[in-house]
Amino acid sequence: MRELDPERLPVHLAIIMDGNGRWAQQRMLKRIVGHQRGAETVNMVVEHAWRLGIQYLTLFAFSSENWSRPAIEVRALMSLLKKYIRKETARMMRKNIRYNVIGNRSDLPVDVNETLDEAIKQTSVNTGMTLTLALSYGGRQELSMAARRLACDVRDGKITPDDISVENFGTYLDTGGLPDPDFLIRTSGEMRISNFLLWQLAYTELYFTETNWPDFTINEFNKALIDFQSRERRFGKTSDQISPRNKPSNA
Numbered sequence: 001m002r003e004l005d006p007e008r009l010p011v012h013l014a015i016i017m018d019g020n021g022r023w024a025q026q027r028m029l030k031r032i033v034g035h036q037r038g039a040e041t042v043n044m045v046v047e048h049a050w051r052l053g054i055q056y057l058t059l060f061a062f063s064s065e066n067w068s069r070p071a072i073e074v075r076a077l078m079s080l081l082k083k084y085i086r087k088e089t090a091r092m093m094r095k096n097i098r099y100n101v102i103g104n105r106s107d108l109p110v111d112v113n114e115t116l117d118e119a120i121k122q123t124s125v126n127t128g129m130t131l132t133l134a135l136s137y138g139g140r141q142e143l144s145m146a147a148r149r150l151a152c153d154v155r156d157g158k159i160t161p162d163d164i165s166v167e168n169f170g171t172y173l174d175t176g177g178l179p180d181p182d183f184l185i186r187t188s189g190e191m192r193i194s195n196f197l198l199w200q201l202a203y204t205e206l207y208f209t210e211t212n213w214p215d216f217t218i219n220e221f222n223k224a225l226i227d228f229q230s231r232e233r234r235f236g237k238t239s240d241q242i243s244p245r246n247k248p249s250n251a
């Protein structure tokens with residue numbers, strides 16, 4: 001297998017962490033046990049991404065659609081998230097990692113929001129990796145909220161319809177200020193985007209693995225990154241026009 005090239009890592013890596021429930025059910029365990037094991041994989045991925053110097057890591061932790069799961073699972077997931085953030089904030093401080101959240105925070109329980117506020121405030125001084133948690137997040141919801149904000153700015157005379165462009169539309173999204181993801185990993189064999197970062201994934205390289213999230217290992221993570229490095233990213237241009245950074249490692 002090829003070696004990982006530290007010079008050609010994705011600047012922004014996004015992950016759809018799927019398969020916790022199936023992992024648990026295959027072992028006759030409760031679904032929440034799958035989420036608990038999934039949180040351990042989160043730790044491994046954060047640690048490894050940080051070690052490699054990846055600047056932005058975005059994790060799809062809870063979708064707008066996940067609210068329709070059984071109440072007991074939703075409660076358990078919220079409690080797990082709160083515990084994780086509380087427990088790991090000290091580590092984020094040591095590693096200079098900044099927390100960020102995208103999604104509809106007004107849907108989240110008050111105690112989860114308080115914990116997030118505290119963690120975001122505390123880690124806001126950090127300048128290393130930005131760890132974004134997508135919570136109560138849906139891409140269509142984000143786009144429609146952005147359209148609302150933009151319409152208000154037009155109404156208030158801050159911009160005119162002619163000012164709207166691909167560049168400034170992005171600033172109305174929850175991810176305003178973050179670069180678009182270079183690479184997206186989805187675990188558990190499902191080959192879809194599931195309403196995640198619909199605008200931002202326009203030119204993202206996609207990677208799907210059969211492995212359920214709790215079984216996703218550091219070796220698999222490296223394998224995915226090596227696969228990313230074998231891709232030629234042309235952004236609509238010809239192969240001759242693109243920079244060496246976007247050429248496959250073996251080219």
Ligand code: FPP
Nearest residue numbers: 017018019020021022035038039042061084
């Ligand atoms: C999808 O698996 C996963 C989720 C809905 C939640 C993801 C949560 C974690 C990985 C744990 C906590 C997160 C953090 C950031 C600490 P699924 O339940 O849809 O699996 P299934 O498709 O097999 O049912």
